[in-house]
Amino acid sequence: MGEYPRYVTPGFKPFDPVELARRTEEIVTRYRGGRCERKYTDFYATGVYGGIATGYTAGCCLRCVFCWVGWSRDFPEKFGEFYSPERAFEKLSMAAHKAGVHKLRISGAEPTLGKDHLLALLELVEGSEFDMFILETNGILFGVDRDYVKELSEFKKPHVRVSLKAGTPEAFTRKTGAKPESFDLPFNAIQNLLDYGVSFHVASMSADPRIMTPDERAALIERLASINRRLALALEEEVIDPYDTTLTRLKLAGLELEWPLKRVY
Ligand code: SF4
Known part of the structure; x- marks a missing residue:
């Protein structure tokens, strides 16, 4: 793959996200005493999902131009500390008790990196x-x-919560930096989750006309409906929020968006 990809810039070389996942795992996971430790940047409760204690992981296998996550996404070697599954659970529990909430979450970058860590935590x-x-x-x-x-x-x-980034392979590459062939993978994930009866829903950055055209949005919804119509009807559609990290990544990608957003689909 060559140099470790940090963010999308004009003329970037698309990468294989599975290979990037493995390379990132080498940075954000390690084994100690037979346990898989994972890098986290913080643990605290937030108001989303009606109140939830959240662990924020470091490192991702995509490079979305609209990503809000801190710089631990781009420079995972520089941010975060390693936590065993037991210590991560303890930190989540403490954050939940402090806020009086009963739900837990892992978010920030990509929580599925480090399979052994996640399964032990679950x-x-x-x-x-x-x-x-x-x-x-x-x-x-x-x-x-x-x-x-x-x-x-x-x-x-x-x-x-599976988050879809684009409605076509070309748009997927433009927005995430990943090769167009990998566009299918999140849809395969949806099929796998259905097949194994896992509780889930689908979200996408599709309510924002600055980043997704009507045709691309229609293609995304059609693809999702071809797997399961109910999932398409329940799609959680998002718009871009102007976090500092998001604005910098958009700028690095050479994208100028108009703020504030004037309309949504
Ligand atoms: S938006 Fe999510 S998937 Fe995309 S780069 Fe950021 S953390 Fe990774």
Whole structure:
């Protein structure tokens, strides 16, 4: 793959996101005493999902131009600390107790990197007092590794939120930096989650006409409906928020957007 990709810039060379996932795992995971430790940048509760304690992971296998995540996405070697599954669970529990919430989540960058860490953490959550565990993912690894989804399906508490980035292979490359062939992977993830009966829903950055044309949005919804019409009807559509990190990444990609957003689909 050559140099480790940081962000999308004009004339960038598209990368294989599965290979980037493996390279990033070498940076953000390590084994100590037989346990897979994962890098996190923080743990605290937020108001989304009606109140949820969240662990923010470092490192991702996509390079979305609209990404809001901190610079640990681009420079995972510089940010975050390693946590064992037990220590991560302890930090999540403490954040939940402090805020009086009953749900847990991993977000920030890509939480499915470090399969052994995530599955061990889910085991701890499964036997705990907490009601639900939200897992927010770009769907790359769940699309390429059907066994991962099978193992996930053995837990009752996870609910997955798969975030689709684009409606066509070309747009997927333009917006994420990943090769157009990998466009199918998040849709494969959706099929795998359906096949194994995992609780999940789908989100996409499709309510924002500055980043997705009506034709691309229609293509995305049509592709999703071809897998399952109910999922398409329940699609959670988002717009870009002007975080500093987002604005810098858009600028690096050579994209000038008009702010504030004047209309949504
Ligand atoms: S938006 Fe999500 S999938 Fe895209 S680069 Fe950021 S963390 Fe990764």
